[in-house]
Amino acid sequence: MIVSFIPFVVQAAGPIMHVALGERWLALYAPQYTEDEKKLFLLGTVFPDIRYLGVIKRSQSHFKGVTLAKVYESNSPFQRGMLFHSFVDEYREKFVRNSTVEKQFVEVPRHLQGTFLKLVEDQIVHDRQDWAKFRMFLSSIPEEEKIYGIDIQSLTQWHTGLTVYFTTLPSFILTQVSLFDRGILTLDAPTVKLWSTLLPRYATDPKMQKYVDELFLSFEKTLTRKSA
Known part of the structure; x- marks a missing residue:
């Protein structure tokens, strides 16, 4: 299923957020990287969540207590990306806990608000950047992914699904799925249909736009402070 990779864990950032923040890390910590090294790093930032396809254990792809220093100390661009993924998940989790943003989602059950927030974030960031280069990076499967x-077939499914996700808005994917009255993993069909209309509404809400701006600003301050 094309959308089966969409993350459904509360504390995890979505694919688009991971890549957007990864590009900021590259600009500050690895401006000397070649295009191929940038590709490997960014593919590494999303690769850990291939576990949603059921082909790898979380313990193999996610790491606890990752610091920016640990990310930088790694010699492999791909491994740096994987470590950065875990750093982003933990950083974002703390940021969300300290905010009250999820309380705005009055139509969404409490246990699903974290999932909905990730999709809102990705919807907003999707519209702010051009993803053509990253989609090009997704056109081939690096050897670093094969060693796991x-x-x-699963690696191809992963890259194909991400290509779709970085081509069209998450709300459009939900709309297409809802046409067939189908659910997605933990979301039943009625929820998918409701979210396909709620998502674009919240993504254009000034409060949500401000929340995403503040998340990026906070993250960039952390990057700058740690690199000083």
């Missing part, structure tokens, strides 16, 4: 023993 994942079959080529």
Whole structure:
């Protein structure tokens, strides 16, 4: 299923947020990277969530207590990306806990508000950047992904799904799925249909736009402070 990779864990950032923040890390910590090294780093930032396809254990792709220093100390661009993924998840989790943003989602059950927030974030950031280069990066599967023993069919499914996700808005994907009266993983069909209309509404809300701006500003301050 094309959308089966969409993350459904409360504390995890979405693919678009991971790549957007990863580009900011590259600009500050690795401006000397070649295009191929940038590709490997950014693919590494999203690769850990291939676990949603059921082909790898979370313990193999996610790490606890990752610092920016640990990310920088790694010699491999791809491994740096994977470590950065865990750093972003933990950083974002703390940021969300300290905010009251989820309380705005009055139509969404409490246990699903974290999932909905991730999709709102990705919807907003999707519209702010051009993803053509990253989609080009997704057109091939690096050797670094193959060493995890994942079959080529699953790796291809992962890259194809991400290509779709970085091509069209999350709300459009939900709309397409709702046409067939289908659910997605933990979301039943009625929820998918409701979210397909709620998502664009919240993504254009000035309060949500401000929340995303503040998240990026806070993250960039952390990057700058740690690199000083």
